[in-house]
Amino acid sequence: MAQDNSNLPTPSDDAPAAKRKELLVQPPPKLARPDMREKPTVVLGGGPAGLTAAYLLAKMGLPVVVLEAEDQVGGIAKTAVREGYRFDLGGHRFFTKAKEVETLWHEIMAEEFLTRPRMSRIYWRDSRGHGKFLDYPLRGPDVMKKLGPIDLTKALVSYLWAAVKPKGKEETFEEWVSNRFGRWLFNQFFKSYTEKVWGVPTSEIRADWAAQRIKNLSFFTAAYSAFFGNKGNKVTSLIDSFNYPRYGPGQMWETMTEDIRSLGGQVLLNKPVTKLEFDGDRIVKVHVGDDEVYEPSAVISSLPLRNAVGMAQPHPRGEVITAARGLRYRDFLTVSLVLDGEDLFPDNWIYIHDPNVTVGRIQNFRSWSPWMVPDPTKACVGLEFFCFAGDELWEMEDEKLVQLGIRELEQLGLARPDALEFGFVTRVPKAYPIYDEEYADRVKTIRSWLDGLDNYIQVGRNGLHRYNNSDHSALTAMRAVDNLVLGTDHDIWEVNAESVYHEEEKQDEQQPYIQPPETESMKEPLAR
Ligand SMILES: Cc1cc2nc3c(=O)[nH]c(=O)nc-3n(C[C@H](O)[C@H](O)[C@H](O)COP(=O)(O)OP(=O)(O)OC[C@H]3O[C@@H](n4cnc5c(N)ncnc54)[C@H](O)[C@@H]3O)c2cc1C
Numbered sequence: 001m002a003q004d005n006s007n008l009p010t011p012s013d014d015a016p017a018a019k020r021k022e023l024l025v026q027p028p029p030k031l032a033r034p035d036m037r038e039k040p041t042v043v044l045g046g047g048p049a050g051l052t053a054a055y056l057l058a059k060m061g062l063p064v065v066v067l068e069a070e071d072q073v074g075g076i077a078k079t080a081v082r083e084g085y086r087f088d089l090g091g092h093r094f095f096t097k098a099k100e101v102e103t104l105w106h107e108i109m110a111e112e113f114l115t116r117p118r119m120s121r122i123y124w125r126d127s128r129g130h131g132k133f134l135d136y137p138l139r140g141p142d143v144m145k146k147l148g149p150i151d152l153t154k155a156l157v158s159y160l161w162a163a164v165k166p167k168g169k170e171e172t173f174e175e176w177v178s179n180r181f182g183r184w185l186f187n188q189f190f191k192s193y194t195e196k197v198w199g200v201p202t203s204e205i206r207a208d209w210a211a212q213r214i215k216n217l218s219f220f221t222a223a224y225s226a227f228f229g230n231k232g233n234k235v236t237s238l239i240d241s242f243n244y245p246r247y248g249p250g251q252m253w254e255t256m257t258e259d260i261r262s263l264g265g266q267v268l269l270n271k272p273v274t275k276l277e278f279d280g281d282r283i284v285k286v287h288v289g290d291d292e293v294y295e296p297s298a299v300i301s302s303l304p305l306r307n308a309v310g311m312a313q314p315h316p317r318g319e320v321i322t323a324a325r326g327l328r329y330r331d332f333l334t335v336s337l338v339l340d341g342e343d344l345f346p347d348n349w350i351y352i353h354d355p356n357v358t359v360g361r362i363q364n365f366r367s368w369s370p371w372m373v374p375d376p377t378k379a380c381v382g383l384e385f386f387c388f389a390g391d392e393l394w395e396m397e398d399e400k401l402v403q404l405g406i407r408e409l410e411q412l413g414l415a416r417p418d419a420l421e422f423g424f425v426t427r428v429p430k431a432y433p434i435y436d437e438e439y440a441d442r443v444k445t446i447r448s449w450l451d452g453l454d455n456y457i458q459v460g461r462n463g464l465h466r467y468n469n470s471d472h473s474a475l476t477a478m479r480a481v482d483n484l485v486l487g488t489d490h491d492i493w494e495v496n497a498e499s500v501y502h503e504e505e506k507q508d509e510q511q512p513y514i515q516p517p518e519t520e521s522m523k524e525p526l527a528r
Contacts, residue, residue: 021110023262025061032487033455035297040065040266041484042286042294044273045302047075048470049460051256051267052104053300053477058265060485065296066260067288069272072250073257075302076461077470079250080336080426085380086372087336089426091349091363092249093118093242096471100478108256109245114369116244119346123412124188124353126151131413136351151188158182172514173205192355197386198512199330209512246371249470273303274527276311276456283456300480302460302473304329304430305446310526320449323442324526327465328434328519331394335359335383335405337423343367343379344414357408358393359383378421383408389429390520398425429521433465436516447493457483459492468495 031037041057043050046068057064072078080087094113096102106113121133127150135142147155159182166179173194178186191202198205245251257267275287276299286294301308309316309324348367352359363382365372373380383405387393396404402423409415433439443465450458459476461468468476472495479490 021107021259023059023259025263026059028060028062028485030487031485033297033484036062036484039063039295039297041298041300042067042296043300043302044286044308045069045075045460045463046073046253046257046267046269047302047460047473048077048253049302049463049473049477050075050300051253051260052474053459053481054260054265054267055104055108055256055263056478056481057485058260058263061264062485064260064265065294066257066265066267067271067273067286067294068267068269071269073267073269074250074253076428076431077249078253079248080334080424081250082336082424083338083422084374085336085338085365085378086248086250087334087365087380087382087426088248088250088363088368088372089334089382089428090332090384090431091361091368091382092244092470094244094249094252094470095242096469098471098475101471101474104474104478105243105252108252108259109243112246112251112255113243114246115241116348116368118240118242118348119367120349120351121345121347122189122351122353125356127154131354133345133350151184154184155182155188158184170207172203172207173210173512174202176207176210177202189353193351193353193360195355196352196358196360197330199386199388199391200513200517204514205512206514244369246369248365248369248372274311275313276301276308277313278453278456281452281454283453296455298455298457298484300457300459300477300484302458302463302477304462305443305458305465306462307527308458308463309446309449316449319445321526323445325522326438326442328436328439328516328522329389329430329462330386330432330434331389331427331429331521332384332386332431333394333401333425333427335385335401335423335425337381337383337402337405337409338421339379339381339415339419340377340421341379341415341419344381344409352412354412357411358385358404359408360386362409362414379415379419381409388517388519388521389427394427401425430462433462433467434513434516435467435511436513437511439465439511455484457492464493 040063043054043064043066046066050066051073054064054066077092094105120136122136123131123133125131132146134146162179162182167175170176170179177190194202260267271288273286273288276283277285283299286296306324306327309320315321343364343366345364346367347364349361349363351361361384365380385393405423406417406420410417457480458464459480460473476492476495479492479495482488483490
């Protein structure tokens, strides 16, 4: 099944020149904090949340300064560029049910916002060791065809065996899934990818977590969608089209940055925030590096919650520091490769359910947007490895990681090593805030400190330690701006949260681990 790119020109055709937007300043009807006109609101972090806040403030004609530590905007949703090729770290679909976010995204991107079809499949090995692709979302006839009579029989016998003789106790993910789907299906389609994502054996993942995750996207829900479609895009993981900026997600954040600057706001790069100085319940100074200081009227911060606590001076009370110290993260890295020849597969991305390789997912950037790959004779892919900062994979030299990437592509039968033109590595620390047994209490303790502050608000994904996608990260920023400018009392923490691990739309407060792993990054100082 080939991706239909027929509605799109090839990248060698000139992209239509982006029309200049008319950026009108619209002062707010009332200003709850008059000092916001005199002194800038300082926004910490130039990712989706920080930039959204800054854009809205700049549009109101209020002074705003964004401080971003890196030399590029976009945060986790940035686009890496090498020799004209563009790489999305993780594959960012723009899809939201929040009307105001949808409107904002279209306002920023205008005709540069493409509508793209989704195609993704599962790569797995059948019992004879042959690599195969299974359509995902599942399609009934495809499952029958790809499994074939031998594997279908195995699946059925193992399913019936589990139904007749279920394992008595169901404490782990492994036991829960095997009881419901049979051991064979568990081994083929649940075990390896889950272990790659979470970094522990499925025997160390809780049964409750499986029950919560799998109940809404069971084989049967997927099978229902396979036969009857996914009307109304109810399950986000099964959406069949989404928006995407012509040049990758980074284009959204770069355009937003240009707009903020055109409106008189500042977006400053290479500005690592190091200290947050409070006087009672008010933030009075933001320090960058050792010798730069900004005096804000208010601060909207998308810094990871852990770091924000660590940077506060005077230090919050001991229990807040202890709570912040225990927050954990799962990290990930992308090995981006440009290869000579045709695309390796037509999908946007494929899930790798083969336990013999480390890679978890592979993105194919031409299918996201043909403009990501300027040379039609090259293929451009991103291999995603889930890891913990400080572990063996994370610490591996870049060149070795590139070699690992191309070796695994060969193992999967997708590319030959001599096709490699060049490759590079992007590490994404704190890609996923971890929900462990204690995280909710820890966040509650930290909130009790934040709630007492007058002009400092945390927003975003790591800013709230929630699985917020970029739409919900943006929405938290919108609510924060309202609270400061209009004096509303929105509860930022109530903005919907959505898991990106399995991309389903629902609240996910459960933690996966029976015993959460002690990670290297927990030893890091709270502030650097
Ligand atoms: C693998 C993966 C796939 C994803 N797929 C999707 C998807 O398909 N659709 C979707 O909508 N969302 C997706 N997301 C989620 C999306 O990336 C996040 O919701 C979004 O990037 C969060 O925005 P943010 O501004 O809160 O945080 P971030 O993107 O983390 O930005 C925070 C910014 O703060 C900066 N910063 C940190 N410390 C400092 C400091 N001390 N001083 C100054 N600046 C600092 C960082 O450099 C960064 O630029 C995905 C995430 C991952 C990991």
